[in-house]
Amino acid sequence: MITQYxxxxxxxxxxxxxxxxxxxxxxxxxxxxxxxxxxxxxxxHYDRMVQHEFGHFLDYLSGYGGDRKKLLGSYLLGFYLxxxxxxLLNLTPVFRLLSAFRGDHRTFWTELRANSLAA
Numbered sequence: 533m534i535t536q537y538x539x540x541x542x543x544x545x546x547x548x549x550x551x552x553x554x555x556x557x558x559x560x561x562x563x564x565x566x567x568x569x570x571x572x573x574x575x576x577h578y579d580r581m582v583q584h585e586f587g588h589f590l591d592y593l594s595g596y597g598g599d600r601k602k603l604l605g606s607y608l609l610g611f612y613l614x615x616x617x618x619x620l621l622n623l624t625p626v627f628r629l630l631s632a633f634r635g636d637h638r639t640f641w642t643e644l645r646a647n648s649l650a651a
Contacts, residue, residue, distance in 0.1 A: 543567075546589050548582060561588035561646075562616075564608055584643075587650030591615055596645050615642055 547566035554560055559569040559581040567585040569578060592611040594600055601610035619642040621627040628634055637643060 543582075543586070545593075546586070559585045561585040561592075563589055563592035563611055583650045584646055587646030587648070588615070588619075588642075590649040591646060596649060615645075618642055 546561075546563070549566050549568045550571045551568050552571050554568055554570050556570050556572050559567065559573065561567045567582065567589065569581050569585070573581055592600075592607065592615070600607060601614040603610035603613055618633065619637075619640065622633045622635070622637055622640045622642070624633075633640075
């Protein structure tokens with residue numbers, strides 16, 4: 533089933549937006565702001581990407597098995613620094629040289645975690 537959300541549509545607590553301001557074929561979840569999917573992503577790939585990015589949002593809301601991340605008293609800061617930043621660094625060539633950020637992005641722990649939560 534193809535569910536093309538309208539830009540700005542609120543889905544279970546977070547807005548879905550289409551944009552050309554991110555890497556082509558990519559998506560990003562920014563809790564407190566929204567889920568952004570590149571405009572070129574369509575069809576079943578779009579649905580899968582929205583579902584995956586929604587998994588990151590669920591990670592922010594409750595964590596995996598209740599292990600919601602909190603840093604300096606903030607769940608938002610905890611998500612961005614303990615989940616979002618490692619995910620971003622895994623995409624960065626220089627940081628991928630470090631063992632903590634090595635590996636394919638699709639099998640990086642933050643991405644597997646999002647997929648599991650979104651399933």
